[in-house]
Amino acid sequence: MTGIRPGRDFPIIDVHTHLYPERLFAAVRRWFGERGWHCRYPTGPEEVAAELRARGVERFWFFNYAHKPGMARDLNRWNAETAARLPGALALGTVHPADDDLMAISGEAVDRLGLPGFKLHLDVQRFALDDPRLDPFLSFVEERGRVLVVHGGTAASFFDSGLVGIAPFRRALRKHPRLRVIAAHMGAYEVMEFLALTREYEGVHLDTCFCFRNDHGPRPPFSCGVDYDIEALSAARDRILFGSDFPNIPFDWEKEVDELLRLDLDEAFYRKVFHENARALMARLGC
Numbered sequence: 001m002t003g004i005r006p007g008r009d010f011p012i013i014d015v016h017t018h019l020y021p022e023r024l025f026a027a028v029r030r031w032f033g034e035r036g037w038h039c040r041y042p043t044g045p046e047e048v049a050a051e052l053r054a055r056g057v058e059r060f061w062f063f064n065y066a067h068k069p070g071m072a073r074d075l076n077r078w079n080a081e082t083a084a085r086l087p088g089a090l091a092l093g094t095v096h097p098a099d100d101d102l103m104a105i106s107g108e109a110v111d112r113l114g115l116p117g118f119k120l121h122l123d124v125q126r127f128a129l130d131d132p133r134l135d136p137f138l139s140f141v142e143e144r145g146r147v148l149v150v151h152g153g154t155a156a157s158f159f160d161s162g163l164v165g166i167a168p169f170r171r172a173l174r175k176h177p178r179l180r181v182i183a184a185h186m187g188a189y190e191v192m193e194f195l196a197l198t199r200e201y202e203g204v205h206l207d208t209c210f211c212f213r214n215d216h217g218p219r220p221p222f223s224c225g226v227d228y229d230i231e232a233l234s235a236a237r238d239r240i241l242f243g244s245d246f247p248n249i250p251f252d253w254e255k256e257v258d259e260l261l262r263l264d265l266d267e268a269f270y271r272k273v274f275h276e277n278a279r280a281l282m283a284r285l286g287c
Contacts, residue, residue: 004267006242006257006274007056013278014052014060016149016184016209016243019045019091021078024064032248041247048247049086055253058275059282060246063092063119063149069099076105080113090287092119092149097133106140116285117147117180124151128168130175138176147285148181149207155188166193179203180284182241186211191228198239205281206236207243208273212259234265241281242274 006012020028025043032039041051052060064079066072076093083091093109095102095118109115118141122129129138129152141148152169166187173179180203187194188211197204233240244256260273 004261004270006261006270010271010275011058012056012242012257012274013282014057014244014246015182015241015278016207017048017052017060017062017246018064018248019043019048019062019079019082020064021075028248037248038250039248040250041253043247045082045086045089049089051253052246053088057088059088059090059278061090061092061149063094065094065119065121065125066096066099067121067124069096072096072099073101073105073108076109076113076115080115090282091115092117092147094119095137096125097127097131097137102133103136103140106137110140110144110146116282116287117141117149119149119151121151122168123164126163128163129172130168134172135175138172138179142176142179145180145284147281148179149184150181151184153183153185153187153190153194155185166190166197169194170197173197173201173204177201180281181205182207184243185209186228186240189227192232195228195232195236198236205239205241205277207241208256208260209243209245210249210256212256212263230263230265233263234269237265237269237272238277240273241278 029039029043042048064075066075072093072095079091079093083089093113093115095105099105109118127134129150152164154165169183169187182205183194184207186206186208191211194206198206244253246253261270
């Protein structure tokens with residue numbers, strides 16, 4: 001294992017964390033707990049920021065998602081207000097395609113609230129990335145050069161919706177080839193297919209969010225141990241970003257770092273994944 005230690009030898013940027021308004025976070029934790037996913041980290045925004053800072057995290061992205069119509073506008077406003085008071089925080093917005101004022105919500109998020117992008121969780125929100133209702137929104141994100149974080153893989157697919165996976169993701173990119181998008185969890189379980197997208201589309205990135213943990217137990221809904229080729233992983237080093245899913249994890253945050261280090265890749269890979277790639281992306285977003 002390499003002797004380098006992210007967070008000690010250089011700062012970390014974590015591009016995948018979650019914050020929610022208090023009542024919504026309580027409901028999320030209750031839902032997870034009923035399914036055996038017992039998260040022990042605090043949920044208060046200041047507490048989450050302090051926990052990450054103590055681990056050498058210089059900047060962190062947080063987001064949530066509107067699981068039904070009528071939620072996105074209030075969530076986006078809460079996100080912007082919360083990020084403004086948290087050192088190192090960067091908030092993304094969200095949308096729901098069933099909102100009649102989808103484009104007004106999108107425009108407010110970017111132009112008035114200053115949010116640099118959006119998060120979609122396709123399985124929970126119950127639509128596919130190539131849903132025609134999203135076309136104006138995806139065009140807006142593409143044309144404005146914003147970023148879209150998408151949980152669109154089959155790992156942790158709670159509802160067997162048939163809305164996730166590489167096929168609808170690829171169809172959306174064919175229509176919006178300049179889209180700047182981060183596939184959460186590296187697109188697990190189709191990691192090799194999502195890695196291939198980084199060679200086809202300049203704007204495609206992947207986050208590592210608990211993909212390399214090897215003790216999740218059975219696969220769906222909560223396991224995310226993945227099959228990958230180490231050479232393909234190394235070749236995509238400019239497009240991979242560290243994400244943790246903090247604080248919605250039942251294991252130690254540090255173990256996600258350890259599992260990536262266990263791959264025993266070179267120091268340049270780890271500097272890119274844990275810091276440099278996110279810093280460069282944030283510069284392009286003006287953050």
